[in-house]
Amino acid sequence: MVASKHYRVIGTRPIRHDGTDKVTGRAAYGADIRLTGMLYARVKRSPHAHAKIKKIDASKALALPGVKAVITAADFPEIPAGAMSFGEAGPQPMRYQIENYMANGKALYRGHAVAAVAAIDAHIAEDALDLIDVEYEVLPHVIDVREAMHEGAPILHEEMRTKDATAGPEGVPDRPTNIASHAQFKKGDIEKAFAEADVVIEREYTAQMFHQGYIEPHSATAYWNKDGQLTVWCSSQAPFPFRNQLSTLLKIPTQKVTVVPMEIGGGFGGKLYMYLEPLAALLSKKTGRPVKMTMTRDEVFEATGPTPGGYMRVKFGAKKDGTITAGQAYLAYEAGAFPGSPVGGGMRGIFAPYNFPNVQIDGYDVVVNRPKTAAYRAPGTPAGMFAGESLVNELARQLDMDPMDLRIKNAAHDGDEMPWGGNWGTIGNIQVMEAIKNHPHYKAELQGPNRGRGVALGYWGNAGMESSSSASINGDGTINLVLGSVDIGGSRPALAMMLAETVGVTAEDIKPRVVDTDSVGFNMFTAGSRTAFAGGWAAYELGIEIRKQMVARAAKIWECSVDDIEYTDDGIIKGPKDSEGKDRSFTFKELSGQLGRTGGTIDVSVNVQKSSVGVSFAGHICDLEVDPDTGKATVLRYTAIQDVGTAIHPSYVEGQIQGGVAQGIGMALSEEYFYNADGRMLNSSYLDYRMPTALDLPMIETVLIEVPNPGHPYGVRGVGEVPIVPPLAAVQAAMEEATGINFTEVPMSPRVVLEAMLKDED
Amino acid sequence: MRCCGLEGARETLSDKIVIKATINGEEQEFLADQRDSLLEALRERLGIMGPKEGCNNGNCGACAVMMDGRLVNSCCVLAAEVEGCDIMTVEGMAPDGLHPLQQAFLEEAALQCGICTPGFLVSSKALLDKNPNPTEHEIRFWLSGNLCRCTGYDKIIRAVQSASAKMRG
Numbered sequence: 001m002v003a004s005k006h007y008r009v010i011g012t013r014p015i016r017h018d019g020t021d022k023v024t025g026r027a028a029y030g031a032d033i034r035l036t037g038m039l040y041a042r043v044k045r046s047p048h049a050h051a052k053i054k055k056i057d058a059s060k061a062l063a064l065p066g067v068k069a070v071i072t073a074a075d076f077p078e079i080p081a082g083a084m085s086f087g088e089a090g091p092q093p094m095r096y097q098i099e100n101y102m103a104n105g106k107a108l109y110r111g112h113a114v115a116a117v118a119a120i121d122a123h124i125a126e127d128a129l130d131l132i133d134v135e136y137e138v139l140p141h142v143i144d145v146r147e148a149m150h151e152g153a154p155i156l157h158e159e160m161r162t163k164d165a166t167a168g169p170e171g172v173p174d175r176p177t178n179i180a181s182h183a184q185f186k187k188g189d190i191e192k193a194f195a196e197a198d199v200v201i202e203r204e205y206t207a208q209m210f211h212q213g214y215i216e217p218h219s220a221t222a223y224w225n226k227d228g229q230l231t232v233w234c235s236s237q238a239p240f241p242f243r244n245q246l247s248t249l250l251k252i253p254t255q256k257v258t259v260v261p262m263e264i265g266g267g268f269g270g271k272l273y274m275y276l277e278p279l280a281a282l283l284s285k286k287t288g289r290p291v292k293m294t295m296t297r298d299e300v301f302e303a304t305g306p307t308p309g310g311y312m313r314v315k316f317g318a319k320k321d322g323t324i325t326a327g328q329a330y331l332a333y334e335a336g337a338f339p340g341s342p343v344g345g346g347m348r349g350i351f352a353p354y355n356f357p358n359v360q361i362d363g364y365d366v367v368v369n370r371p372k373t374a375a376y377r378a379p380g381t382p383a384g385m386f387a388g389e390s391l392v393n394e395l396a397r398q399l400d401m402d403p404m405d406l407r408i409k410n411a412a413h414d415g416d417e418m419p420w421g422g423n424w425g426t427i428g429n430i431q432v433m434e435a436i437k438n439h440p441h442y443k444a445e446l447q448g449p450n451r452g453r454g455v456a457l458g459y460w461g462n463a464g465m466e467s468s469s470s471a472s473i474n475g476d477g478t479i480n481l482v483l484g485s486v487d488i489g490g491s492r493p494a495l496a497m498m499l500a501e502t503v504g505v506t507a508e509d510i511k512p513r514v515v516d517t518d519s520v521g522f523n524m525f526t527a528g529s530r531t532a533f534a535g536g537w538a539a540y541e542l543g544i545e546i547r548k549q550m551v552a553r554a555a556k557i558w559e560c561s562v563d564d565i566e567y568t569d570d571g572i573i574k575g576p577k578d579s580e581g582k583d584r585s586f587t588f589k590e591l592s593g594q595l596g597r598t599g600g601t602i603d604v605s606v607n608v609q610k611s612s613v614g615v616s617f618a619g620h621i622c623d624l625e626v627d628p629d630t631g632k633a634t635v636l637r638y639t640a641i642q643d644v645g646t647a648i649h650p651s652y653v654e655g656q657i658q659g660g661v662a663q664g665i666g667m668a669l670s671e672e673y674f675y676n677a678d679g680r681m682l683n684s685s686y687l688d689y690r691m692p693t694a695l696d697l698p699m700i701e702t703v704l705i706e707v708p709n710p711g712h713p714y715g716v717r718g719v720g721e722v723p724i725v726p727p728l729a730a731v732q733a734a735m736e737e738a739t740g741i742n743f744t745e746v747p748m749s750p751r752v753v754l755e756a757m758l759k760d761e762d
Numbered sequence: 763m764r765c766c767g768l769e770g771a772r773e774t775l776s777d778k779i780v781i782k783a784t785i786n787g788e789e790q791e792f793l794a795d796q797r798d799s800l801l802e803a804l805r806e807r808l809g810i811m812g813p814k815e816g817c818n819n820g821n822c823g824a825c826a827v828m829m830d831g832r833l834v835n836s837c838c839v840l841a842a843e844v845e846g847c848d849i850m851t852v853e854g855m856a857p858d859g860l861h862p863l864q865q866a867f868l869e870e871a872a873l874q875c876g877i878c879t880p881g882f883l884v885s886s887k888a889l890l891d892k893n894p895n896p897t898e899h900e901i902r903f904w905l906s907g908n909l910c911r912c913t914g915y916d917k918i919i920r921a922v923q924s925a926s927a928k929m930r931g
Contacts, residue, residue, distance in 0.1 A: 013871070024852065122802075296818060659912045685817065693905075694915040
């Protein structure tokens, strides 16, 4: 373990290694690959929210000059047995995953793929879509989670029975349902606590479905070579999981599949899942040519995985002094057409900052006729904590307490029991709360009509999992660092900096490169805020091994024991004095020049699997002003405070926080999946799905609190996800102060706000 | 040439046209489909991959280029319209070294995934060409046609401010 907390490289702000390619237009993203003889393919999608597919006739499309192949579900290999994890709810039957790539017998949401066509150019492929005749029998659909849970609701999957963690020995009713699962956290006796409480408060909340909104649409290019070798170039957060899934699905050995990760134009969790890759592979197999598929923006909205909307009900029991004695929550999330919503994220987050003695949290994963939901930054937590944190603020108002005093009184500390069992390790929860209370923004007076201020907290657990990496030393002392995790928000510089810190060189001495799945060992996905943590562990272990081997080389040259050599944190290798009593030492560069004659290049590789993850807490302060004529809210000032463990590259830590805040404000104020009665999304464009623009936001002040994770050599905690969580309830509280109205839904769009204000006047 | 029916339309539309334009300072002559957008022509016909397709309907600005000194979304311009025009993409921003905006985006960490960066750079250059000393509000207003989903815009605005200060000397 590197003892010094006074780092040389960590905490500095070097220019990112991949930066120049990205400011000159040279960086190659998913759609930037071009191969000789390449075909272009498009997907024919269901126009109905729920429909039986009675017949698909592609003959007219195949007759169009330039069209080379059409595939449907019939072209997929027989569905392999077993389960595969493709959501937040753990492994699901393989059938669900494959049927999300291509509808088989039934279309379960508008946008569900029913066929794909490859042609010599993109225009012809698009023309061919209209020539594929699909005969549907439209079925009743359901898109609202509460309606889907009712008896008599249209059923998506006849064979579905609830996986109910609370079911007794008699099991669950043997009849079709849309409730895929029910999970529960329980401690203490909430009924008794509510009965004995001075104050009991309960509210219902709703959240709409939101999309990650990455600017780069999904793109995949596949070439199935004549020797059976399949290569897939794609924009993905999970090249190794994609490789393994393709191997299983297409029944080819893993070594015959190579996934080449292109530069990724945003993902936020939405690029953890395959959509186009299997289709491009099958079309390539059928045509013998490389096939490229890129989604349009409306396909991205309608046919990839947004985060679920949901219905939340929260109840607190408290003493007059503000001690919250019981917290109860009921969360029902829209999984989309297949099970696997991240309701668990909402369940864990909702009361995480607090130490309530009595807790019951019930979470339901419910299928509806919407696209299959996917991960989105702290999956499931923004909606859950919108409900929980809004009610904490309401309780503070009811008790006439400062909202931060109420939180500090009930805060979870190191070692307290977590709502789902087990105990907290070293957490920065109370430090975040106190930093909010002491921040000038919190203390500043907010003047003017229609203005309000709100605070809220956020939690995210982060992930560890598996990372492999390798490094080799060049003769001039520079180092090539080989990475298998896609760089989505600045992990190249962060990992290079941790290796540089360990070895005692500069960030610029390291060249990090993200490689394909043939060129480095297995890496789990870039998600769960795990890359800086696990990749950083790997970089640290590479550095320790390099130090050890460098010492051994020096020992060989000086003909001394390795125990007599010191490797300083500045990368100086100090030996024992020579026979004349003179000091002997090498710089890292000097010794690197000697490697050739002392045994050859030093080339090391490591695999790490660490579970000593550091969780993240954050708290935000929002000032806004509501236009009473239009209901539009303008954010005036915003401060985001977060325990970041150790800020490796502070600029990119700040950037993660600022980006998360912007997405959270979008959820709070303007974004939503807006459906009509036919189950059709009406706003599947960037113009109508209203993501914040530069004009919608102020500068976002960040406060980085460093409570190092004791489970990491450099104290790293994941930083990327938690900042999306607090904005929803912080905006809700500011809205309440500005308008006097208690909003219980997100987004609080101008329409929602104006309607509420007009009703309030009546 | 037939003039009605799908087959006829197909033949008509597939007719290629020859376009002559100056692209990043070099005169180019290239073939394009009549229905190619400028974005498609740049990427598919000329291999100029800096302009990105984020939405293909003018909402995200990732494909922004300069056309005769005017900022346009290249997905909303037909290739046929650029006959005789002067086009600048991100690749042509600085023939030698990096443009001060490119340098400022690096130094201020104004990009994360980088997919929107070419559009932001071209748009920012168009702004500074017109208004060398914009206020924060003017920068935000001008760049509201470019969507970024990673940064929350904070560092992008600061990078434009920093480049503007440097360029004014």
